[in-house]
Amino acid sequence: MAQQPRNNVTQLRRRKRLPISAILLLLAFAASVVQYAQNGEVSWITDSFRSVETTAKELIGSADANRLTDKLGEYGAKASRAVIDLGKEAQSATGLSSGTNTRSNPDSRSGISGSVMGVTDGDTIKVLDGDLVLHKVRLTGIDAPERGQPFAKASKNHLASMVAGKEVFVEASKKDQYGRVLGKVWVQPADCPSCGKILDANHAQLLAGMAWWYRYYAKEQPPEDRGRYESAEEEAKARGWGLWADSDPINPYDWRRSKK
Numbered sequence: 001m002a003q004q005p006r007n008n009v010t011q012l013r014r015r016k017r018l019p020i021s022a023i024l025l026l027l028a029f030a031a032s033v034v035q036y037a038q039n040g041e042v043s044w045i046t047d048s049f050r051s052v053e054t055t056a057k058e059l060i061g062s063a064d065a066n067r068l069t070d071k072l073g074e075y076g077a078k079a080s081r082a083v084i085d086l087g088k089e090a091q092s093a094t095g096l097s098s099g100t101n102t103r104s105n106p107d108s109r110s111g112i113s114g115s116v117m118g119v120t121d122g123d124t125i126k127v128l129d130g131d132l133v134l135h136k137v138r139l140t141g142i143d144a145p146e147r148g149q150p151f152a153k154a155s156k157n158h159l160a161s162m163v164a165g166k167e168v169f170v171e172a173s174k175k176d177q178y179g180r181v182l183g184k185v186w187v188q189p190a191d192c193p194s195c196g197k198i199l200d201a202n203h204a205q206l207l208a209g210m211a212w213w214y215r216y217y218a219k220e221q222p223p224e225d226r227g228r229y230e231s232a233e234e235e236a237k238a239r240g241w242g243l244w245a246d247s248d249p250i251n252p253y254d255w256r257r258s259k260k
Helices: 006-018 020-039 042-058 061-093 150-163 201-207 215-220 223-239 252-259
Strands: 111-121 123-128 133-139 167-173 183-189
Touching: 111 133, 111 150, 111 183, 123 167, 133 167, 133 201, 150 183, 150 201, 183 201, 201 223, 215 223
Parallel strands: 133 183
Antiparallel strands: 111 123, 111 167, 123 133, 167 183
């Protein structure tokens, strides 16, 4: 009977120990609250996804890495949205003021602000917004070479050089039949650190000769964009830039139809 009290004490001590998962969740919550209070956003999860994507590409290749990061984005969004909401509530309760939110829209137009998590090809990217929702975005007004066509890789790399890992604003209003957001992607120019998101990446792809003007959907563009995009393609073609260096470039639209 004398041993019973010691056993009870031991059991109580064991019950008071927090599991490792709970400790990690508390640390994640604390980090999110502090970062949200300081910057008005929670970006450490996004940075982690970028690191995973880079490592995965080195180990298993780009195609599999893109599928992996898509899944990570979906699972991470579900798991982390509650943490961000708690961070916002904690900020409100404690009276902490947030800093400048770099994901705020540059103007009043409707769209998506977020970080570019991946570049699928010369006219498609993946954007993770401030609520950790992963969007697949199809750049409007342009049509980049498909995989298997000349300049497909060059087009993807050129787009990546402008937007990969950066904050962008996607000026968008609808989705296509595949669930992709259709929009114009605005990003800060690499040669102007003090500028805002003033570079139209769609237009830049055309001007560099890394995509065709998508004239089949020209009527869906505002008249101003229609004129600028057509002129950009004409200039790139006249100067022999990018895909226009090819003696007989094939429009991706016609190339896809020939494969059906």
